[in-house]
Amino acid sequence: MAAPSAAQRVIIENCAIATVDANDTEYASGHIVVADNKIESIGAGKATEGLENVVRRIDGTGHLVTPGLINTHHHFYQWITRGLATDHNLFNWLVALYPTWSRIDESMVRVAAQGSLAMMARGGVTTAMDHHYVFPKGSGDLSGAIIGAARDMGVRFTLARGSMDRSEKDGGLPPDFAVETTEGALIATEETVNKHHDASFDAMTQVAVAPCSPFSISTELLREGAALGRRLGVRMHTHGSETVEEEKFCHELFGMGPTDYFESTGFLGEDVWMAHCVHMNDSDIEAFARTKTGVAHCPSSNARLAAGIARVPDMLKAGVPVGLGVDGTASNESGELHTELRNALLINRLGAHREAALDARQALRLGTFGGAQVLGRADSIGSLEPGKLADFVLWKIDGLGHSSIADPVTAIVFGAAAPVTASFVNGKQIVENNRLLFADEEAIARDARAEAQRLARITAQA
Numbered sequence: 001m002a003a004p005s006a007a008q009r010v011i012i013e014n015c016a017i018a019t020v021d022a023n024d025t026e027y028a029s030g031h032i033v034v035a036d037n038k039i040e041s042i043g044a045g046k047a048t049e050g051l052e053n054v055v056r057r058i059d060g061t062g063h064l065v066t067p068g069l070i071n072t073h074h075h076f077y078q079w080i081t082r083g084l085a086t087d088h089n090l091f092n093w094l095v096a097l098y099p100t101w102s103r104i105d106e107s108m109v110r111v112a113a114q115g116s117l118a119m120m121a122r123g124g125v126t127t128a129m130d131h132h133y134v135f136p137k138g139s140g141d142l143s144g145a146i147i148g149a150a151r152d153m154g155v156r157f158t159l160a161r162g163s164m165d166r167s168e169k170d171g172g173l174p175p176d177f178a179v180e181t182t183e184g185a186l187i188a189t190e191e192t193v194n195k196h197h198d199a200s201f202d203a204m205t206q207v208a209v210a211p212c213s214p215f216s217i218s219t220e221l222l223r224e225g226a227a228l229g230r231r232l233g234v235r236m237h238t239h240g241s242e243t244v245e246e247e248k249f250c251h252e253l254f255g256m257g258p259t260d261y262f263e264s265t266g267f268l269g270e271d272v273w274m275a276h277c278v279h280m281n282d283s284d285i286e287a288f289a290r291t292k293t294g295v296a297h298c299p300s301s302n303a304r305l306a307a308g309i310a311r312v313p314d315m316l317k318a319g320v321p322v323g324l325g326v327d328g329t330a331s332n333e334s335g336e337l338h339t340e341l342r343n344a345l346l347i348n349r350l351g352a353h354r355e356a357a358l359d360a361r362q363a364l365r366l367g368t369f370g371g372a373q374v375l376g377r378a379d380s381i382g383s384l385e386p387g388k389l390a391d392f393v394l395w396k397i398d399g400l401g402h403s404s405i406a407d408p409v410t411a412i413v414f415g416a417a418a419p420v421t422a423s424f425v426n427g428k429q430i431v432e433n434n435r436l437l438f439a440d441e442e443a444i445a446r447d448a449r450a451e452a453q454r455l456a457r458i459t460a461q462a
């Protein structure tokens with residue numbers, strides 16, 4: 001019988017390191033030892049001499065190493081509907097785009113997922129999520145296409161299987177032809193969890209139950225969705241408190257604000273995270289803190305749709321877990337997450353708290369450990385600590401954009417987007433010098449243009 005093979009080690013040395021652990025431990029010059037897919041050791045100075053099975057040694061001079069960025073809210077399919085309805089608020093923007101979105105098919109969704117993932121991954125995202133909630137009849141295996149795109153690129157991934165069942169005829173926003181039945185949505189969601197969700201420590205694919213938003217789903221779907229998520233032991237996700245119009249909608253239809261409505265249906269809890277949470281009063285924030293419900297803060301999208309400024313400093317102070325989200329690229333055309341670190345910091349300084357709002361390290365924490373918390377994976381990702389999964393990024397900070405900024409974390413948060421020299425997921429390198437190792441960017445760009453044009457054509461002919 002062959003002896004079990006020993007762990008293969010990769011050593012990264014001579015780099016600044018921001019671990020984002022509980023004490024915000026940092027090293028001006030340190031090392032990380034990766035053994036297979038986990039971090040074995042991390043510390044100041046060089047790695048211990050004489051380690052066995054070292055297959056690669058990386059000189060990190062001129063770099064800051066951080067945990068990989070974690071995206072907590074997105075809609076990949078929107079990659080092929082970017083740059084439309086550019087001067088609309090949320091409700092008008094949705095009504096303008098629903099007819100286009102409801103004509104997507106599997107081929108379009110696959111290419112859009114590749115585009116969304118590629119843009120994030122080459123900018124330092126190691127864990128992505130996609131909240132997909134448009135499932136036109138006969139459109140194929142959309143969930144399979146999205147999950148396959150993430151797997152091929154090597155990105156850790158959560159699919160939030162969304163759904164809509166409240167259309168115009170029921171007082172909702174989407175057109176009647178764009179929604180599923182309540183029962184159909186629940187059955188399909190359960191099938192997706194059973195087929196794709198991996199609960200293990202180093203899972204590359206997880207699935208969450210994710211009815212879309214109060215104005216596109218029935219109360220029954222929200223309530224049954226929460227029950228389904230808890231029965232299956234997976235997380236739940238939705239949009240909430242995004243705009244004043246949504247707040248008004250909830251008061252008119254349900255006689256209460258969005259947070260009270262979610263709580264009344266069981267859709268708050270430590271197994272729930274919610275996108276936006278812009279219009280939250282003190283008691284809403286208290287409810288999130290009490291139930292440990294997470295928040296996906298999407299500053300660029302909130303600005304693009306003139307939704308408002310989420311009270312992130314108050315949420316953090318109250319103990320609410322907060323991560324960052326790109327949101328769909330029809331409301332954040334850049335599709336990048338690293339810029340959200342800076343935008344979270346800047347936008348919150350325009351809010352009620354001014355200069356005391358957030359600092360660079362808090363912004364980095366939102367984009368890393370905060371994301372891991374809201375995705376329910378704080379034990380395995382989000383910080384660089386022995387025993388955690390080897391998901392990390394080498395940011396180049398000795399070039400034109402950053403060399404004159406003394407503090408490395410300030411450099412990558414306040415400065416221009418830092419070049420990604422290398423990005424590792426699960427111990428495997430997926431980006432080298434800002435290029436994806438397992439995807440062809442030019443091919444994706446070409447295919448995305450063709451699919452965007454095909455979708456526009458189909459919509460125009462309908």
Ligand SMILES: [Zn+2]
Nearest residue numbers: 239275327328
């Ligand atoms: Zn969204």
